[in-house]
Amino acid sequence: MTTTTPTATHRSSAPLGRVLLSELRWVLRRPRNLLALLGLAALPVLIGTVVALTGGPxxxxxxxxxxxxxxxxxxxxxxxxxxxQSLLLPLVTAMVAADALAGESAHGTLRGLLLAPVGRVRLVWVKATGVLVMTVLSVAVIAVVGVLTGLVIVGSDGLVTLSGTTLPLTGAIGRVALAAGWSMTQMAGIGAIALAVSALTEHPLVVLAVTVGGLIVFGVLGELPALEWLRPFLITTDLYAVADVLRDPIPTGDLITGLWRAGCYVLIGVSATVARMATRDV
Amino acid sequence: MKRRSVALTATAGAAAGLLGLTALTLPAGAAKPDLPAIEPEELVSSAMTARSPEMAGTIRVDNDLGLPALPGVPESSPLSGGSSTLRAWSDGQGRHRLTVPSEGGEKTVVDDGDTVWKWSSTERTVTKYRPDATREHRPATTPAETARHLIAKLRESSEVAVDGTASVAGRDAYELVLTPEPTERTVLREVRIAIGAEKRIPLRVVVETDGARQPALKAGFTKLSLEPQDSELFRFTPPAGAKVTTPEAPERTERARHRVVGAGWDSVLLTRLPQEPQSRQGTDDGPKDPRDLARRIGEPVSGDWGRGWIVTTRSGSALLTADGRLAVGAVPEQVLTGAMGAPR
Incomplete structure (x- = not known):
């Protein structure tokens, strides 16, 4: 693991809390990030309204x-x-990851960060936290607004699972929380890879293209019967498993496989980012 | 230099992540267990009399029956080949639950020991089979029951042998092999049934056909737990907003329409299509008029029994006549036409 103490600890380094806070403020004040959250919040409202008006397909x-x-x-x-999950959330995640390192690089501000009294490993953690917070927020916004819209428009007092059982409100909220948590891990996995790409390039657009393009390619590869052996490696393989929380009892197999896979992606992504940042010349 | 060790650690981390992903590709294979030898007859009789235990399991069905792609049958249907997954629960006292998940939907059958409920999430319908429907008309059976039924049907006309052991869903099992007697006119080569060594419940069924390396059908547990099950699982309350229908108890006429010619492996089921296929109950995914379909995918044939269309697959054939009689069996074409012409 990358628990090595940052190289800069011997120098007087800035307190982690303050660095983290300033990064978060930076991420959350960026207008495009706020707009993205707003757009994501509008989505469940839109879908809910259309379904309520038309009675659904x-x-x-x-x-x-x-x-x-x-x-x-x-x-x-x-x-x-x-x-x-398949495109929109990864897009938002990739956008933040692109700003985190490639964006700084493009603006020439990364140079300053690398010279600043902040260890490089610590810098990666700070940047990764920024991406993670934005990812968690995007999923949470959908979940919360989705629940509110569902309750207001339908006024239901429970959840009819795909298996035909009816869950009480608390159980239903629990299922939504479970889905949101699972979805966050998947997006964290994608975000970690996006961050690694962000460390490699100076062009934020490349990060977007690689992340979203990669997901599309993964989707295609997953469909090819001849490449079945490749499927366990692709993060797109079990993305749909999030719908399993709507079954009763929940089949845990695919969800756990998905968690494990996302964990591996996070490990690979963060490690690659650290490796790149540690060896990078100022 | 410090920086280099950081880079090395990070590379190791990335490698560990890749290894973790590779771990997902490894099959959960297990060596064939060593079990005391057993006589086939003893294995069969113990399997037939074994009590159905309390269990929860996941069953994977790999279907390579070689059916032609049927227009109107969704790809997720077990009929269209490929793999599907079922989940089954049983409380050991005749109550059970079976679910067939599909992408974004699920079909559930619950037998609460009294009434059988069928739920389809995509249609939002509940079909309620009244308790007075006789056992054999109940749509719900456990996978173990199905396998036992198969053994009972075939053992008279088969050579029965125990062919080593297997590990199914982490459980030790004997492989029971049923091979048709040489006089049986069937396209099937053998049926292998893995029977759990401990509880003697069938864990896997594999159907092999002549001249094919891949089994035509392979259905077996991928996960099996024999712990006591929550009794809530075997209850069903139709959810609010679902349409509940109660079909009439199956009429006697329908029963009379079915007829089996022959016995054992080359038995042929003769039946008659309902007069109005559209009015059929249930949630058939299939196309509406089978005759249209047969015309499209079948070969026209005729004989002294009339004329019709035959569909031959590697695991059997089906013959549908123009006047709506249907013969199905795991047999070559001649046996079907022979059965069609057989006197009542």
């Missing part, structure tokens, strides 16, 4: 999961997560 028509939103509002946050 008729059975066998359109995504099966979407049909189950009608009259069953607490499915809405999970459906929105499923729909955003």
């Amino acid at each position: 008729s059975p066998g028509d359109g995504p099966a999961l979407l049909a189950s939103v009608a009259g069953n509002g607490l499915v809405l946050p999970i459906v929105t997560l499923v729909m955003t």
Whole structure:
């Protein structure tokens, strides 16, 4: 693990808390990040309103999961997560990761950071935390707004699972929290890889292109029967498993595999970022 | 230099992550266990009399029956080949629950010991089978029951042998092999059933056909727990907003329509299509008029029994006549046409 004490500890280094705080302030005050959160918040409202107005797609028509939103509002946050997880959430994550290192590099401010009395490993942790916080916020916004929209529009007092059982409100909220938590780990995995790419390049756009393009390519590769052996490596393989929280009892197999995979991605991404930053010349 | 050791540690971290991903590709293979030898007859009789235990399991079905791609049958349907997963629970006292997950949906069958409930999440419908429906008309059976049924059907016309051991879902099992007697006219080569050494419940069924390396059908537990199950699992309350239908008890006429010609491996099921296929109950994913379908994918044939279309696959064939009679069996074409012409 990368627990080596930062190289700069012998110098008078800035307190971690203050560095972290200034980074978070930086991330959360950036207008495009706020706009992204706002857009994500609008999504469940939009989907919920359309489903409530039209009664949802008729059975066998359109995504099966979407049909189950009608009259069953607490499915809405999970459906929105499923729909955003494949591209929209990774896009937001990649955007923040791109700003974190490649953006600084492009503006010439990374140079200052590297010379500043902050260890390089510590710098990576600070930047990674910034990406993680934004990722957690994006998922949480969808979950919270989704639950509220579901409750307000449908006014349901429970959740009908895909297995036909009815969960009480607390149980339903628990399921949404579980889905959100699981989704956050997946996005953290993607974010870690995006951060590694961000450390490698000076162009923020490259980070976006590699992350989103990579996901699309992964999706295609996962569909090819000849490349079945590749599937366990692809983060896209079990992304859909988040819908399993809507089954009762929850089948844990794919969810746990997904957690393990996301953990590996985080490890690879953060390690690669540290390796690159440690050897980088100012 | 400090920086270099950081870089080295980080590289090791990335390598560990890659290894972790590789770990996902490793099959959970287990060596064949050593078990005391057992006589086939003893294994069969112990399997037939074993009590159904309390259990929860995941079953993977790999289907390579060689059915032609059916228009209108979704790819996720177990009929269309490929793999599907089922989950099953049983409380050992005749109550059970079976779910068939699909992408974004699920079908659930709950037998609460009295009433059988069928739920389809995509249609939001509940079908309630009344308790007075006789056992054999209940749509729910446990996978173990199905396997036992298979053994009972085939053992008379088979050579039964125990062919070593296997490990299924982490449990030690004997491999029971049923091979058709040479006089049986079937396209199947053998049926292998892995029977758990401890509880003697069937854990896996593999159907092999002539001249194919891949099994036509492989259904077995990937996960199995024999712990006591929550009784809530075996209860079903239709959720709010679901449409509940209670079909009439299956009419006697329908029963009379079915007829089995022959016995054992080359038995052929003769039946008659319902007059109005559209009015059929249930949640068939299939296309509406089978005759249209047969016309499209089948070969026209005719004989003294009339004319119709035959569909041959590596695991059997089906013959549908123009007037709606249907013959199905794991047999070559001649046996089907012979059965169709057989006197009542």
